[in-house]
Amino acid sequence: MINYIIRRLLIALPSLLGISVVLFTVLALAPGDPFEDLANNPNVPPEVRMALRAQFGLDDPIWQRYLHWLGSMLKGDWGFSFISRINVDTLISQRIGVTIAVIGMSQLVALLVALPVGVLAAVKPYSWFDRIASTLAFVGFSLPTFFTGVLFILLFSVQLGWLPFVYRSDLSSTGWQWWVDQFKQSIMPITVLGLFQAASWMRYVRSAVLDVIRLDYVTTARSKGLGERAVVNKHVVRNALIPVVTLVALQMPAVFGGAIVTEQIFRIPGIGSLLIDAILRNDTPVIMAVTFVFSCLVIFFNLVADVLYGWLDPRISYR
Amino acid sequence: MDKHERHIRQLIDEVRDGQLPRRGFIAQMVGLGLTAPMAGMLLMHAGVANAQATIPYKGTKRGGGGTLKLIYWQTAVHLNPHFAGGTKDQDASRIFYEPLAGWDSDGNLVPALAAEIPSKENGGVGADGKTVTWKLKKGVTWHDGKPFTADDVVFTAQYAGDPATSTVTVATYKDIKVEKVDSHTVKVTYPKPTPFWAEALTGIVGCILPKHVFEVFMGAKSREAAANTKPVGTGPYKIVDFKPGDSLVAEANMAYHVPNQPFFDRLEVKGGGDALSAARAVLQTTEYDVAWNLAVEDELLKRLEAAGKGRMEFYAGSDIEFVSLNVTDPWKEVDGERASAKSKHPAFTDKAVREAMSLLIDRKNIGEQVYGRGAVVTSNFLNNPPRYRSPNTKYEFSIDKANQVLEAGGWKKGADGIRAKDGVKLKFVFQTSVSGPRQKCQAIIKDACTKAGIDLELKSVVAAVFFGSDAANPDTYQKFWSDIQMFTTTMGSPDPQFFMEQFVTEQLSQKANKWSSRNLARWSNAEYDAAHKASQTEFDPVKRAALFVKMNDLVVNDKHIIPLFARPRPYGVVNKMKPVFSAWDNTTWALGYWTRDA
Numbered sequence: 001m002i003n004y005i006i007r008r009l010l011i012a013l014p015s016l017l018g019i020s021v022v023l024f025t026v027l028a029l030a031p032g033d034p035f036e037d038l039a040n041n042p043n044v045p046p047e048v049r050m051a052l053r054a055q056f057g058l059d060d061p062i063w064q065r066y067l068h069w070l071g072s073m074l075k076g077d078w079g080f081s082f083i084s085r086i087n088v089d090t091l092i093s094q095r096i097g098v099t100i101a102v103i104g105m106s107q108l109v110a111l112l113v114a115l116p117v118g119v120l121a122a123v124k125p126y127s128w129f130d131r132i133a134s135t136l137a138f139v140g141f142s143l144p145t146f147f148t149g150v151l152f153i154l155l156f157s158v159q160l161g162w163l164p165f166v167y168r169s170d171l172s173s174t175g176w177q178w179w180v181d182q183f184k185q186s187i188m189p190i191t192v193l194g195l196f197q198a199a200s201w202m203r204y205v206r207s208a209v210l211d212v213i214r215l216d217y218v219t220t221a222r223s224k225g226l227g228e229r230a231v232v233n234k235h236v237v238r239n240a241l242i243p244v245v246t247l248v249a250l251q252m253p254a255v256f257g258g259a260i261v262t263e264q265i266f267r268i269p270g271i272g273s274l275l276i277d278a279i280l281r282n283d284t285p286v287i288m289a290v291t292f293v294f295s296c297l298v299i300f301f302n303l304v305a306d307v308l309y310g311w312l313d314p315r316i317s318y319r
Numbered sequence: 320m321d322k323h324e325r326h327i328r329q330l331i332d333e334v335r336d337g338q339l340p341r342r343g344f345i346a347q348m349v350g351l352g353l354t355a356p357m358a359g360m361l362l363m364h365a366g367v368a369n370a371q372a373t374i375p376y377k378g379t380k381r382g383g384g385g386t387l388k389l390i391y392w393q394t395a396v397h398l399n400p401h402f403a404g405g406t407k408d409q410d411a412s413r414i415f416y417e418p419l420a421g422w423d424s425d426g427n428l429v430p431a432l433a434a435e436i437p438s439k440e441n442g443g444v445g446a447d448g449k450t451v452t453w454k455l456k457k458g459v460t461w462h463d464g465k466p467f468t469a470d471d472v473v474f475t476a477q478y479a480g481d482p483a484t485s486t487v488t489v490a491t492y493k494d495i496k497v498e499k500v501d502s503h504t505v506k507v508t509y510p511k512p513t514p515f516w517a518e519a520l521t522g523i524v525g526c527i528l529p530k531h532v533f534e535v536f537m538g539a540k541s542r543e544a545a546a547n548t549k550p551v552g553t554g555p556y557k558i559v560d561f562k563p564g565d566s567l568v569a570e571a572n573m574a575y576h577v578p579n580q581p582f583f584d585r586l587e588v589k590g591g592g593d594a595l596s597a598a599r600a601v602l603q604t605t606e607y608d609v610a611w612n613l614a615v616e617d618e619l620l621k622r623l624e625a626a627g628k629g630r631m632e633f634y635a636g637s638d639i640e641f642v643s644l645n646v647t648d649p650w651k652e653v654d655g656e657r658a659s660a661k662s663k664h665p666a667f668t669d670k671a672v673r674e675a676m677s678l679l680i681d682r683k684n685i686g687e688q689v690y691g692r693g694a695v696v697t698s699n700f701l702n703n704p705p706r707y708r709s710p711n712t713k714y715e716f717s718i719d720k721a722n723q724v725l726e727a728g729g730w731k732k733g734a735d736g737i738r739a740k741d742g743v744k745l746k747f748v749f750q751t752s753v754s755g756p757r758q759k760c761q762a763i764i765k766d767a768c769t770k771a772g773i774d775l776e777l778k779s780v781v782a783a784v785f786f787g788s789d790a791a792n793p794d795t796y797q798k799f800w801s802d803i804q805m806f807t808t809t810m811g812s813p814d815p816q817f818f819m820e821q822f823v824t825e826q827l828s829q830k831a832n833k834w835s836s837r838n839l840a841r842w843s844n845a846e847y848d849a850a851h852k853a854s855q856t857e858f859d860p861v862k863r864a865a866l867f868v869k870m871n872d873l874v875v876n877d878k879h880i881i882p883l884f885a886r887p888r889p890y891g892v893v894n895k896m897k898p899v900f901s902a903w904d905n906t907t908w909a910l911g912y913w914t915r916d917a
Contacts, residue, residue, distance in 0.1 A: 031792055045490045046835045052485050055539065084396035084563045085542045094562055153596070158603050165596070166390065166589060166606050170560055170568050267591040269565035277394070277564055280783065 001310075005303065012299045019295045020288070024069065027284050028062045034082040034282045056082055069288065079285035081278070088289040091274060096256075098169050099270040102189055103255045109194030110201055111248065117198075118205025119237060122213060133202065140199025145192050149265040152188045163188055167268040189266045193259055197251070204247055208240040242312055249305035253297035327706075327861045372427035372436075374899055374912045376580070382571045384582040384915055389906075390607040392597045394590025396563045399547045400526035401479045401486035406905070409523045410611070411588060413905040414569060415462070415552035418525030419453055419472070420517075422903035424634060426704040426813045428517060429909070432456050432467065432527055432553060434503070437516075448512030448858045453520065455503040459576040461529045462550075462557045469499040472520065474530035476507075483538040488524040495519055514858050515814040522812070522904050527553070555581035555911035565590060580911035595619065601891040602629040608915075609898055610891035611906055616755065617691025620889070629894055633692055633887040636902035637703040637810035637818065640694070642680065642764075642803060642881040643840035644673055649748075649800045656830045657800050660841050664802070665743045671728030672745065673878035676803075678721040679767040682714055682883050689756045689763075694884035701871040702885040703902070707815050709868045712875045721771045730772070738772035747802035750778040750794070752785040757805065760883075775803070790833045797834040799841075807886055813903040815867050816854055822874050823851050840879055847873045 034056075035049045053059050057068065072079060078088040121130040157165040164185050171181050212218065213236050221231045260272040271290060278286035309316045330344055378384070395411035403409040419433040428436045434454040437443020443452050459467040478484055480492030496508040497519070507519055519525060532551045536544035548561050553576065556569035569586040589607070594615050601610040602623040613620060613631070620631055644667045645658065653659035666672050686694040698714040701707050730738040730745060738745045749765070751757045758779055765775040778801060780794045785806070793800050810818040820826060825848075826838035850866050850873070857863040874880050890906070892898060895916040899909040 036786075044487045047482070048485055048487060048489055051482060055485060080542065081396070084548075085402070086397065086548060086563055091563060095565075153599075158599065161604065164606050165604065166592075166600050168566065168587075168589065169562060170566055170587070172386070172568075172585070172587075264592060265596070267589065267596075269562060269591070273591060274564060 001307075005307070008303050008306070012303075015299065016292075016295060020070065020073075020292055021066065023288060023291055024066045025062065027282075027287060028065065030282070034058075034284065036281070052082075069285075073292075078289050081283050081286050083278075083281050083283045083286075088285050091286060092271065092289060092293070095269055095271050095274055098167075098268060099256065099272070102167075102186055102268055103193065103259055103270060103272075105186070106190045106193035106259075107197060107248075107251065107255055109190055110197035113194070113198035114201035114205055118202040119209050119232065119240075121202070122206045122209035123232060123236075125210060130206075134206070137199040137202050140195055141203075143196075144261075145196050145259070146261045146265060148196070149189070149192045149262055152192060153265070156188060165266060167266045169269050189262050189268060193262050201244070201247070205240070205244055208243050209236060212236050212240040238312055242309055245308050245312065246305050249301045249308070250298070252301045252304075253294055256294060256297055327864065331861070372423055372425070372429050374423065374429060374909055376912050376914070377897070378579045378582040378914050381573060381575070381579055381581065382584045384584060386585040386587060387583040387609075387913065387915075388607045389586070389588045389609050389611065390597045390600050391588065391590040391611045392592050392594045394564045395567065395588070397547050398550045398558070398561060398567075399528075399544070400523055401475075401484075401488050401528070402541075402547065403487065403523065406612070407590065410906045411567060412526065412550065413523060413554075413907045414556050414567075414586065414588070414910055415550035415554045415558060416526035416528065417553050418522055418527065419455070419520045420525070421908045422522055422813050422901055423909075424901045424903065426903055428521060430456070432459060432472075444516060448514065448516070449509050451507045451509075451516045452500065453505050453507070455505065456576060457503055459553055460574055461532075461553055462572060463529075463532075464574075465529065465531055467527070467529075467553055468502050469505045471527050471530045472505045473497050473499050474534065475527045476519070478528060478533060478537050478541075479524075481538055484541045486541075491519050491524045512856055512858055514854070514856070514860070514863050515812075515816055518812065518814065522908075556583075556586045559585075575911065577911055582911075582914045586910075598623055598891050601893055602626060602631075605629065605893050608893050608896045613889045613891050614693075615889075616689075617693050620891075621691070627894075630892055631692065632890045632892055632898075632900065634890070634900050634902040635695060635703060635885060635887040637701060637815075638807055638886040638888075639697070639700060639702060639810075639882055640805065640807040640884045640886055641700065642676075642805045642883060643799070644676060644879045644881070645799060645802050645804075646841045646843070646879055649802060658798065658829075658841065660827050660829050660843075666745055666747070667802070667879065669728055669730075669740075670878065671724050672730070675721040675724045675771060675773070676768075677878050677881045678715055678717050678724065679771055679773070680764055680881060680883065681716040681767060683716065685760050685763050686884050689759045690884060690886075692887075693889060694886060697882050697885050698875065699871055700874050700880060700882045701810075701815050701819065701867060702882075703810075704813050706864050707867045707871070709871045709875070711868070711872050716767075718767055718770050721767075725771060725773075732772045736769075736772055737774050745773040747773070747775055748778055749775045749803040749805070750780060750785075750796075750801040751805040752782040752796075753779045754782065760805070790835075795834070797828050797839060799828070799839050804839075805883075816851075819851060819854075819867060819870050822870070822880070823848050842874065842877070842879045844873055844877065 035052055057065055069079065080087045081091060084091070117133050121133045124130060153165045156163045165188065167185050167189065171178055173181050218231060218235055221235045256271060260276050262268070263270045263273040274286065275290045278290065391407055393405065393407040395407045397408060398412045398415060400409060400412040400416050403412050417431040420428040420430045420436060423429050430436055432455060434456045435441060437451050437453055445451065455469060455472065461467060476492050476495065476497035479486045479488045482489055482493065494510050498506045498508070500506050509516065529551050532546045533544055548563065550558050555572055555575045557572045559568040559570050561567040566587065566589045571581050571584050575581060594613050597610045598613045598615050598620060600606045601608065603626050605628050624631060645664050646667065647658040647660060648662040648664050649658040651657070651662060653662045682696045686696045698712040699709050701709070725738055730740045732738050749761060751761060761777045761779070765777055768775050784792055784794055785796050796804060796806055808821070812818070821837040822842055823838065824843040826836040827841050827843065828834045828836050828839050847870055850870050854863055854866040857866060875882060888902060890900060897914045897916060899912040900906065901908055
């Protein structure tokens with residue numbers, strides 16, 4: 001098992017290297033200039049821009065810039081943003097808390113909704129409960145978050161005036177009031193994202209459980225006289241979870257990546273908005289760092305999923 | 320022009336004698352086509368003592384006003400005014416840092432860190448026009464308690480003027496000399512007589528940095544200064560917390576050098592999102608007090624205002640939306656370059672065609688229907704400050720007249736209804752950036768042109784590309800590889816010298832300078848060049864104003880450049896909030912003066 005994990009991690013290294021080369025090359029070849037702002041400001045002489053480009057090494061050949069980036073990355077130096085001139089790790093760490101609190105929470109909500117609803121719907125397929133749940137799920141994932149988000153804002157903020165729609169990372173209140181304020185400003189984005197995710201996951205859970213529940217061993221368990229609850233929990237769900245685990249594990253890096261659209265609507269300072277700002281302004285070091293961390297997480301969670309399979313189904317072994 | 324000049328001189332005399340109030344003079348100058356700041360400078364130069372412009376302030380004690388919340392739809396990423404490329408960064412750093420003086424909406428200098436505004440009377444402005452002596456305010460302290468002195472001013476000029484520091488203000492400081500006279504007096508020396516002596520050390524480019532904080536971070540080390548995000552300034556609010564790309568929190572500076580200021584205890588600035596929802600947050604839900612630059616269709620704004628919770632305020636600067644008719648031929652290569660300065664546009668060389676194009680733009684209708692309060696129809700390129708606004712131009716919309724002009728010019732309609740002459744057809748490509756109002760505007764112009772036998776092909780380019788500076792992209796506005804284009808250009812300084820530089824021959828945008836210079840229509844006129852050159856050394860403000868009016872008339876009357884609208888800056892403000900804005904300075908330039916009615 002340990003051997004397996006170590007081997008997988010070693011295999012990951014060349015893939016990460018490959019990913020970074022591709023990312024860097026694509027970014028370097030993409031048109032644009034991080035100092036466009038300056039170019040459009042007639043009061044700034046072009047020499048300032050040229051000097052900055054030279055100072056930040058933008059005029060060097062691509063391979064030189066890549067080696068330079070790789071070298072400092074290996075030393076733990078993530079570089080600094082061309083735009084804000086602030087270290088990239090500072091920028092990311094400032095946003096990771098909010099991202100996990102909002103996006104992570106919404107994934108949790110999605111899981112808590114999707115699992116029980118999906119299982120119940122599959123246990124009694126085509127019952128009223130299943131029909132209502134499935135209909136809502138279709139509605140849920142047909143409506144994009146930018147639509148539901150604005151709908152929520154119009155209803156709860158503008159019409160009813162119950163909730164604020166501008167997310168503040170610097171709430172001034174303290175103690176209990178802080179928790180209340182935090183709850184009030186988080187509930188809309190969490191619900192919007194959570195329900196959207198829950199809708200599709202619920203369909204997956206339902207179909208996974210349906211596949212398993214008709215198998216012979218389930219009938220055997222029932223005929224042994226086991227209670228329905230034990231049959232579903234111990235025998236059905238555990239086996240049905242394997243495809244669901246894959247899905248959820250691969251979704252986890254997205255928690256880090258944030259939800260660009262929702263972050264924009266509610267002005268949540270998450271990683272997603274950092275990335276999109278960086279892309280729009282050609283801020284290579286930030287784009288590289290965020291996407292690179294993202295690829296690491298994808299590889300890591302893939303591994304987690306594989307390890308979880310073994311726990312869920314002891315027949316799967318690692319060699 | 321002489322008549323014009325005499326008139327202005329007479330008015331100045333009237334102000335001097337007390338027959339005409341300053342404000343009246345400025346209003347008249349605005350009517351003549353000069354910007355308000357220039358009008359103020361006119362009086363100053365003419366030796367009419369500036370009864371120091373002040374801003375009324377109603378607050379009676381420091382603090383106690385609660386929290387002031389501003390919302391931007393772009394976000395500040397650092398707080399050093401000399402690195403601030405974008406408005407959002409400038410506005411955010413201006414909360415903490417102050418210049419010697421700022422520009423109010425009438426274009427007057429209002430002292431901030433200066434004790435008084437230099438003038439010829441008080442000996443501040445040297446007789447040769449090369450030196451300016453600033454007396455600094457005493458008893459000012461930095462946020463860390465250290466005193467503010469002439470050393471800080473001298474240091475700021477060195478810091479910003481050092482090319483290795485890579486500031487965006489380097490152009491202002493690299494050629495001037497700032498010396499300390501005594502602990503609270505500095506002398507600025509220009510290499511040549513400089514009519515607009517007030518650029519350095521005022522407004523956003525003039526924000527003074529503390530020497531004791533930034534001294535070790537001059538030159539190439541400038542990036543490492545912790546104060547780039549944790550400012551130590553002299554302003555009315557002190558930094559509490561700053562999250563780049565998101566928000567900033569500040570608290571009242573209880574040791575601020577203006578009595579009874581600031582009014583508010585706490586200040587919060589939030590960025591991100593889009594303009595429409597920022598408007599909502601102020602006008603509908605009042606989560607925020609003031610929203611910056613609400614570039615939203617006027618009709619939507621009016622609907623939000625109908626909630627009765629807030630109002631829109633518009634400040635007229637000299638940002639101008641205009642149409643350019645290419646002087647060069649964008650479709651033929653000359654010496655391997657499209658739109659080479661050596662080529663001539665086949666149709667637009669004929670003034671009749673340009674005349675017709677100008678007659679075919681229904682400015683009034685477009686302004687009212689598309690932009691609402693967001694556009695002021697104009698026939699001038701240089702609109703503000705008012706003393707530079709030309710009274711000599713006018714605009715007209717008439718399809719009949721356009722047809723007559725073209726007919727008289729020998730452009731006859733062919734079988735397809737399109738006019739042509741000597742094998743040249745009036746078929747043009749008209750490009751602009753992707754934006755709802757601009758596409759509506761294009762459609763209206765195309766419709767009128769069709770009626771006059773001119774065929775327009777409309778093209779819209781994504782703003783990031785159109786305004787991008789990518790020398791490899793053929794669709795940038797700098798390359799202008801189409802017949803017609805339309806966009807807004809901004810005027811950052813109340814003095815038009817730099818603004819009007821965009822039509823001098825030296826600035827022709829072409830391959831040789833990687834299309835990085837400013838004359839995009841590639842319009843060239845010897846008389847204009849001479850006038851612009853003269854304005855750089857003309858110290859008599861009246862003659863200088865007349866020069867700018869002349870430049871405006873030359874450009875506008877040649878019809879390659881067709882001005883459409885001046886674009887005022889729109890702010891959303893909640894009821895009871897009393898902000899102080901200026902079209903010539905940052906949103907936060909006078910933050911200490913903001914109050915809220917009980």
